[in-house]
Amino acid sequence: MIENKTDIKSGSNLEKLLRSGQFAVTAELGPPRGADRSVIEKKAALLKGYGDAFNITDCQTAVVRMSSIAAGRIVLDAGLEPIIQMTCRDRNRIAIQSDLLGAAALGAKNLLCLTGDHQKFGDHPMAKGVFDIDSIQLIQMVKILRDEKKFQSGQELKASEPRFFIGAAENPFADPFKFRAIRLAKKIAAGADFIQTQIIYNVKRFKEWMKMVTDMGLHEKTFILAGVAPLKSAGMAKHMKHNVPGMDVPDEVMDRMTAASAVKKGKEEGIRICLEVIEQIRELKGIAGVHIMAVEWEDAVPEIVQQARLYPRPMV
Amino acid sequence: MIVASSKPFQEIKQMLSGFKKVCVLGCGSCVTICHTGGEKQVIELAAQLRLSAKLEGREVEVIEDSTLRQCEWEFIEDIREVIQDCDAVLSIACGIGVQYMAERFPKIRVFPGLNTTFMGGPTEQGIFWERCAGCGNCILGTTGGLCPVSRCAKSLLNGPCGGSQNGKCEVSQETPCVWHQIYDQLDTQRLLATMETIVPPKDWTTGMENHPRKMILEHLVMKK
Numbered sequence: 001m002i003e004n005k006t007d008i009k010s011g012s013n014l015e016k017l018l019r020s021g022q023f024a025v026t027a028e029l030g031p032p033r034g035a036d037r038s039v040i041e042k043k044a045a046l047l048k049g050y051g052d053a054f055n056i057t058d059c060q061t062a063v064v065r066m067s068s069i070a071a072g073r074i075v076l077d078a079g080l081e082p083i084i085q086m087t088c089r090d091r092n093r094i095a096i097q098s099d100l101l102g103a104a105a106l107g108a109k110n111l112l113c114l115t116g117d118h119q120k121f122g123d124h125p126m127a128k129g130v131f132d133i134d135s136i137q138l139i140q141m142v143k144i145l146r147d148e149k150k151f152q153s154g155q156e157l158k159a160s161e162p163r164f165f166i167g168a169a170e171n172p173f174a175d176p177f178k179f180r181a182i183r184l185a186k187k188i189a190a191g192a193d194f195i196q197t198q199i200i201y202n203v204k205r206f207k208e209w210m211k212m213v214t215d216m217g218l219h220e221k222t223f224i225l226a227g228v229a230p231l232k233s234a235g236m237a238k239h240m241k242h243n244v245p246g247m248d249v250p251d252e253v254m255d256r257m258t259a260a261s262a263v264k265k266g267k268e269e270g271i272r273i274c275l276e277v278i279e280q281i282r283e284l285k286g287i288a289g290v291h292i293m294a295v296e297w298e299d300a301v302p303e304i305v306q307q308a309r310l311y312p313r314p315m316v
Numbered sequence: 317m318i319v320a321s322s323k324p325f326q327e328i329k330q331m332l333s334g335f336k337k338v339c340v341l342g343c344g345s346c347v348t349i350c351h352t353g354g355e356k357q358v359i360e361l362a363a364q365l366r367l368s369a370k371l372e373g374r375e376v377e378v379i380e381d382s383t384l385r386q387c388e389w390e391f392i393e394d395i396r397e398v399i400q401d402c403d404a405v406l407s408i409a410c411g412i413g414v415q416y417m418a419e420r421f422p423k424i425r426v427f428p429g430l431n432t433t434f435m436g437g438p439t440e441q442g443i444f445w446e447r448c449a450g451c452g453n454c455i456l457g458t459t460g461g462l463c464p465v466s467r468c469a470k471s472l473l474n475g476p477c478g479g480s481q482n483g484k485c486e487v488s489q490e491t492p493c494v495w496h497q498i499y500d501q502l503d504t505q506r507l508l509a510t511m512e513t514i515v516p517p518k519d520w521t522t523g524m525e526n527h528p529r530k531m532i533l534e535h536l537v538m539k540k
Contacts (some may be wrong), residue, residue, distance in 0.1 A: 061451075068378030070490065071402065088470075089470075093517060095458065098489055115470055115477050117479075118470060118479075118487050119470050120469075120487050129469075129470065130470075131470045131471050132517070132520065133517045133518075134472045134474050134477075135474075135475070135477075135515075136474040136475075136514060136515075137515075137516065137517045140514065140516070141517070147490065152517060169478065171478030171479075173481075174476065174477070174478045174479065174480050174481055175476070175480050175481050175482060175493070175496060176476070176480075176486070176496055176499045176500075179475060179476065179499055182475075182511060182512055183474075183475055185475075186474060186475070186512065186514055189514060190514055198478060207508065245478070245479030245481070246477075246478040246479045246480070246481060246486065268358065284375070
């Protein structure tokens with residue numbers, strides 16, 4: 001499995017940087033709820049240079065937004081490298097593979113494979129969820145398309161194959177806790193070249209998970225990017241803790257955000273906590289980079305990247 | 317069993333408006349067990365229909381009957397006489413019973429009095445849970461006897477998603493995460509290694525997505 005870490009698969013900037021052993025920075029860029037490309041261009045201009053690749057979310061929280069592939073192409077036009085997010089909620093295996101061919105033809109080289117938030121959470125809770133395949137099966141399908149030039153049906157792909165640097169997510173804060181490292185191993189075995197974790201606020205639990213991961217040697221088979229996100233206010237912290245599935249916001253973080261919000265310093269404290277998390281995890285064995293999810297707060301990213309001494313980004 | 321819930325009375329009343337002689341028809345199988353389509357519910361619903369007609373000054377004759385199974389020709393044949401001069405039947409069987417009635421008695425309007433909800437059973441008095449999605453390709457032997465196709469909100473096949481916390485499903489705090497239950501069950505049975513295997517995409521050709529499905533028992537089919 002070591003060749004998994006050295007052989008170039010997609011030639012993406014993110015892949016080259018990670019394979020060269022440098023600490024990577026990725027950030028999230030959410031497409032708009034409308035057809036206006038200038039919204040993406042503005043966000044792209046703000047983020048340019050502050051990350052190595054940018055996650056373009058796929059109807060995140062099951063809310064209709066511009067297609068991640070279309071938005072990814074706009075991001076590419078703006079000179080940034082996208083990581084196309086692809087979920088299994090809205091498409092069956094036919095539509096997913098079709099979109100993957102299209103995304104690759106449009107220049108996408110990184111793909112994050114997700115099962116997707118349940119439609120119940122979104123703006124169309126009455127929609128029929130697809131879930132023909134799950135995230136692990138999606139990873140495997142993308143890998144087989146790339147490495148064996150075969151569609152999921154087993155039929156041969158006779159034209160050019162889509163070559164993606166394959167990403168997956170893992171949540172160290174979900175249960176059963178012991179299964180979380182095993183699930184990561186399954187994703188790696190399925191073909192995940194890199195991993196972006198759920199947002200970390202509980203560093204202690206994250207370290208426990210990383211210990212299991214490194215004990216199993218999983219960090220040698222994939223690149224693990226630790227997920228972080230600045231909190232904006234006590235209200236947002238509360239929302240994260242109680243309403244966002246799989247999130248673990250410890251009391252200490254809640255207390256700090258509550259105190260700071262009371263004196264209108266929520267944003268500053270949120271960024272401070274985010275920087276502290278980055279400091280505590282960046283030197284951990286097996287951490288290859290950081291993934292910053294500043295949801296609808298993209299302008300926080302440059303500040304975080306600079307203050308974390310991760311700027312300027314290396315050229316590869 | 318097939319679990320079905322009662323339609324709101326207002327909806328039933330609206331469906332039946334204008335009909336002069338209505339038969340409320342129960343079914344003695346699954347829906348009797350789930351207290352929505354049995355003889356007792358026939359009596360209650362018929363009384364309710366009579367009362368509302370009386371209160372609103374409408375002339376409606378409501379008769380009552382039940383059959384052991386509305387999903388078998390032999391059983392519904394027995395009620396041909398009862399309903400022959402009715403202009404509507406309110407079937408409080410599952411959707412299968414309603415269709416059998418409509419097919420066998422094409423001149424009579426047949427209406428559903430229930431919403432057929434799922435295949436499942438009561439886990440405690442008055443509480444019913446879905447247990448089977450009828451995917452046509454049972455995997456219970458590998459999942460500790462718990463079905464992720466019908467009991468996981470995303471029908472995942474490779475373990476719990478990232479939203480499973482404290483044994484609960486991310487979609488509802490009232491729903492146990494079936495993958496957490498499967499994990500515990502396999503742990504008890506010392507079969508946790510099963511969870512490490514990647515389960516490939518499911519073949520849904522036998523599933524709901526390929527309806528209408530058909531089963532043939534060759535040895536029972538009568539030669540024509």
